[in-house]
Amino acid sequence: MMRKRIADILTYVVLIVWTVVVLFPIFWMVTTSFKDKLDVYLGPRYLPWVDFKPTTKWWVRIFTVERRELITPFINSLVVAGISSFFAALFGSMAAYALTRYRFRFGPMKNDDILLWIVSQRMMPPIITALAVFLMFRVTNLLDTHLSLILVYIAFNLPLAVWIMANFLSQIPRSIEEAALVDGASRAQAFFRVVVPMVLPSLSATFLLCFVFAWNEFLFALILTYSRAQTVPILIAMQHFQRGPQWWDISALSTLAVIPPIAITIGLQRYFIKGLVPIGK
Amino acid sequence: MRRKVGSRVAQWQGRLFLAPTVVVLLLLTIFPFLFTLAMAFGKVSFEGGALKISLVGIRNWVRLIHDSRFWNALVVTLKIVGLSVFCEYVLGLLLAVLLNRRIRGRTFFRVTFLLPMMLAPIAVGYMWRMMLNDTRGPFNHILGHLGLAPVGWLSDPNVAMYSIILTDIWQWTPFMILILLAGLQGIPKDYIEAAKVDGASGWKIFLYVVFPLLTPASIAAIFLRSVEAFKIIDIIYIMTGGGPGLVTESLTLYGYSVGLRAFDLAYGATISFSLFFVVLASATLFFLLTRKARQISLE
Numbered sequence: 001m002m003r004k005r006i007a008d009i010l011t012y013v014v015l016i017v018w019t020v021v022v023l024f025p026i027f028w029m030v031t032t033s034f035k036d037k038l039d040v041y042l043g044p045r046y047l048p049w050v051d052f053k054p055t056t057k058w059w060v061r062i063f064t065v066e067r068r069e070l071i072t073p074f075i076n077s078l079v080v081a082g083i084s085s086f087f088a089a090l091f092g093s094m095a096a097y098a099l100t101r102y103r104f105r106f107g108p109m110k111n112d113d114i115l116l117w118i119v120s121q122r123m124m125p126p127i128i129t130a131l132a133v134f135l136m137f138r139v140t141n142l143l144d145t146h147l148s149l150i151l152v153y154i155a156f157n158l159p160l161a162v163w164i165m166a167n168f169l170s171q172i173p174r175s176i177e178e179a180a181l182v183d184g185a186s187r188a189q190a191f192f193r194v195v196v197p198m199v200l201p202s203l204s205a206t207f208l209l210c211f212v213f214a215w216n217e218f219l220f221a222l223i224l225t226y227s228r229a230q231t232v233p234i235l236i237a238m239q240h241f242q243r244g245p246q247w248w249d250i251s252a253l254s255t256l257a258v259i260p261p262i263a264i265t266i267g268l269q270r271y272f273i274k275g276l277v278p279i280g281k
Numbered sequence: 282m283r284r285k286v287g288s289r290v291a292q293w294q295g296r297l298f299l300a301p302t303v304v305v306l307l308l309l310t311i312f313p314f315l316f317t318l319a320m321a322f323g324k325v326s327f328e329g330g331a332l333k334i335s336l337v338g339i340r341n342w343v344r345l346i347h348d349s350r351f352w353n354a355l356v357v358t359l360k361i362v363g364l365s366v367f368c369e370y371v372l373g374l375l376l377a378v379l380l381n382r383r384i385r386g387r388t389f390f391r392v393t394f395l396l397p398m399m400l401a402p403i404a405v406g407y408m409w410r411m412m413l414n415d416t417r418g419p420f421n422h423i424l425g426h427l428g429l430a431p432v433g434w435l436s437d438p439n440v441a442m443y444s445i446i447l448t449d450i451w452q453w454t455p456f457m458i459l460i461l462l463a464g465l466q467g468i469p470k471d472y473i474e475a476a477k478v479d480g481a482s483g484w485k486i487f488l489y490v491v492f493p494l495l496t497p498a499s500i501a502a503i504f505l506r507s508v509e510a511f512k513i514i515d516i517i518y519i520m521t522g523g524g525p526g527l528v529t530e531s532l533t534l535y536g537y538s539v540g541l542r543a544f545d546l547a548y549g550a551t552i553s554f555s556l557f558f559v560v561l562a563s564a565t566l567f568f569l570l571t572r573k574a575r576q577i578s579l580e
Contacts (some may be wrong), residue, residue, distance in 0.1 A: 011379045015390050018376060022393055025408040025451065028419070034412060043373055066530040087301075095302035102295030106471045118302060120307045121310050125560060127442040127553045131540045132313035132320065155309035158302055171468065174291075187294045216401040218515040219533070223541060231396035233403040237519055240407065243422065247411055261399040 026258070031097060033058055033252035040247050058248045062256075070253070072228075075234040077215055080146055084153035085210035089203055091154065092161025093169070097191055098168045099162075104149035115166060126219050134223050143230045152220045157210040162205060164209070168202040169195070205271045208264045231256045287415075320550035341551040351497065351552060353527050354535040361440065361531065362563075364508040365449040370503055372450065373457025378487070380458065381465045391462075398455040404518035409448040411434065413520075438528045441521050445529050448516050453509075457502050464498025465491070502572050507567070511560050532556045 031041065039045045045052035062070060095118065098104075099111050104216065127247070133152060134143075142148040144167035166182065177190045185193070220230045230238070236257060239250050265272070321341055323334045345351050380391055397405065412418045413434035422433040434444045468491060476486045514533040517523060523530035525539075530538075532552065540549020 002485075006440070008382075008384070011382055011384060013373070014379055015384070019390065019393055021451070022397060025405070025412060026396070028412055029404070029408045040417060044422045046419070054511055091301040091305065096296045098295045098298035102291065104295060104299070114289075114299075118306065120371075121306055122316070123560070124310065124314070125512045125533060125553075125556045127512070127536045128317055128557050129310060129313035130537070131546055131550050132316035132555060133309065134541065135316070135332060135546070136313065151305075151309060155305050158305060162302060187291075187298075191298070212399055216399075216403075217539070218401075218403055218518070220513075222518075222535070233401050233515070236401075236403050236407060240519060250407060251411070254401075254407050257404050258400045261401070262396060265395055265399045266392060269388065272395055 021151070024205070029251050029258075032247050032257050033249075035248055037248070040245075058252050062249070062252055070235070073230045073232050074256070076146065076225075076229055077231040080149045080153060080229075081211045081214035083146075084150045084214050085157060087150075087154045087164075087206050088157035088161045088210045089207040092158055092206065093165040093196070093199070094191070094202055095158075095162045096165035096169050097195060099166055101174075113161070119157075119159045119163045126156070130219060130223050137224060144225050144227060146229055148224050149221060149229060149231070152224065153210075153214040153217065156217065157213055160213070161206050161210055164206050165199070165202070168199055170197055202271075205268055206267060207246050212261045212264055215257075305433060307468045317554055320547050322553045323547055325546040325550075331500045333413075337547075337558070341548055342496070344548065345551050345555060349440055350527060350530075350535065351532075351555070353503065354530050354532045354552075355555075357442065357528070357530055358511060358513070358556075358559070359530045361446055361449065361513055362507055366503060366510055369457045369506060372454045373461055373502070374499075376454070377458045377461035377465055379493075380462055388522050390486045394458055395455045397452045398459075400452070402452065402515035403519055403577070406448060406454050406516040409444070409451070409516075410520045413444055435521055436525055438525050441525060441529050445513075445517055446519060448520065449510070453506060458508075460502040460505070461495065461498055464495050464502075468494045483495050496574050500575060504564070507563065508560060511556065511563070532559070554578065 031046075031048055031054070033233045034048060034056065035045065035052055036055050036057075039052040048054040099115050102111075104111050104114060107116070137143050137145075172195075177194045180190045180194045181187070215231075216233065217231075218233045220238075221234050222237070225231065225234060232253075236250060236253050239253060243249060306561070319334055319336075322338065323336045323341075326333050326335070361523055376394060380387065384390075403523070413420055415421060415431060415433055415436060420434060424431060432440055435441050472490055472494065476490050481489070512533060513531050514537065517529050517531055518536055521529045523534050533556065536549050536553035536556070538549075539552055540544050543549075
């Protein structure tokens with residue numbers, strides 16, 4: 001019993017220490033956005049109301065004076081991440097449905113090989129395709145447009161979407177959709193009217209996960225956009241290089257940039273805790 | 282497959298469901314991949330606005346082999362991957378084991394521990410850049426209070442890479458926790474109970490029962506994380522820009538700089554494509570090294 005007590009106490013100590021490690025940088029960013037210039041310049045200040053007086057003036061400035069130039073990247077990110085994730089989840093679940101319901105054979109490739117081929121695309125470092133993708137969009141005059149980023153992010157997220165949805169779809173019983181087929185529904189009807197509603201929670205989880213990855217993506221956004229279609233990560237990087245040590249502004253922007261992912265993580269906790277996909281399958 | 286009648290029709294239906302994914306991947310992954318390969322063996326020019334690639338053999342690759350900046354970027358990338366993934370695995374294993382115990386506030390800890398990997402790497406890099414600042418960051422401030430000399434976290438060529446690795450560990454240990462915890466939950470309770478009945482201590486149970494049974498999850502976690510780590514650019518871009526000098530320049534950053542800043546597309550493509558061979562070679566080596574462990578875990 002004594003040993004178990006000690007083990008429990010040690011467990012809590014380690015977990016609490018790591019909680020502090022995880023939260024401190026986020027805390028630092030959020031508080032910096034409420035610091036006045038001097039509280040940044042005159043060395044680190046830690047606790048609001050204790051060693052510095054928080055100010056909301058940078059936040060006010062972001063939402064008033066600077067609103068027009070700062071809001072566009074946020075809209076761009078929302079549009080690009082939203083539309084690309086919708087199609088990644090849609091195409092991904094269609095492919096996953098095909099791979100779990102039909103038997104394919106393309107040359108030596110069977111279903112599992114096709115799945116592996118799709119998933120392995122994710123492992124390729126993006127820089128390998130990036131320069132060619134840049135040229136493709138340059139030739140087609142699509143640089144700095146939403147469309148170019150949307151297309152790239154669909155491809156970027158598809159392997160993940162197919163993998164997650166294939167795992168979910170292989171678990172759900174087929175009797176219901178087969179009943180629909182017997183009743184004369186077409187495959188497309190069975191998929192969209194029967195299967196999709198059944199897996200809607202997993203489908204939304206997949207969508208949200210893709211959304212986070214597209215929202216955070218940096219390399220392609222850096223290469224394919226320069227002004228009109230700039231996304232939030234690029235805005236942060238550019239502001240950083242233009243404004244140098246004006247930490248308060250960029251901290252506020254970064255805080256805005258991490259709110260959607262944090263909200264989504266909390267919303268999806270059930271999926272993460274149960275394990276998004278069975279490992280070793 | 283169930284309906285024997287009209288199986289040709291079924292064949293085509295299946296292909297239609299698969300088509301969008303295959304088309305997107307062929308167009309935006311496979312085609313650019315081959316295109317880069319062509320560029321790596323060619324010369325890219327714009328004649329009157331039209332793109333032209335003429336093949337020049339292995340000239341770019343000869344240049345690559347004699348390019349000390351390439352070897353530097355390769356070593357930097359390998360060091361970052363090796364060190365961060367190792368530390369992330371050890372930390373992730375410890376935390377996953379603790380999270381798998383019966384404790385209060387499990388949900389809170391699990392969700393909190395996941396957060397870093399969900400945040401934009403650019404924002405993460407920026408947070409750490411502020412915290413590691415020589416004069417205005419809390420790190421040196423606290424060191425000062427402990428009576429220690431300040432460290433040039435991002436300005437000292439001997440330290441900068443470790444600051445990048447530290448940031449990477451903060452952001453990606455959650456990924457290890459996620460996969461290892463799923464692995465731990467898949468271990469049948471009977472095995473552990475049986476070991477307890479035999480009088481094994483907690484340590485022994487972990488060492489001889491839990492850890493061996495966790496091998497598939499460990500291999501998956503290390504493999505997937507390493508593949509991702511090879512891609513590193515965003516944290517470096519915002520924290521050091523590859524500096525001081527070139528001590529933190531990764532292969533992706535070097536390929537990007539040559540290809541799109543210096544606009545030497547052919548050589549940029551060569552550098553980028555070399556990363557493919559690096560990842561392929563590392564993956565093959567990894568699978569050879571873990572072959573024995575994988576066979577044991579299958580039995």
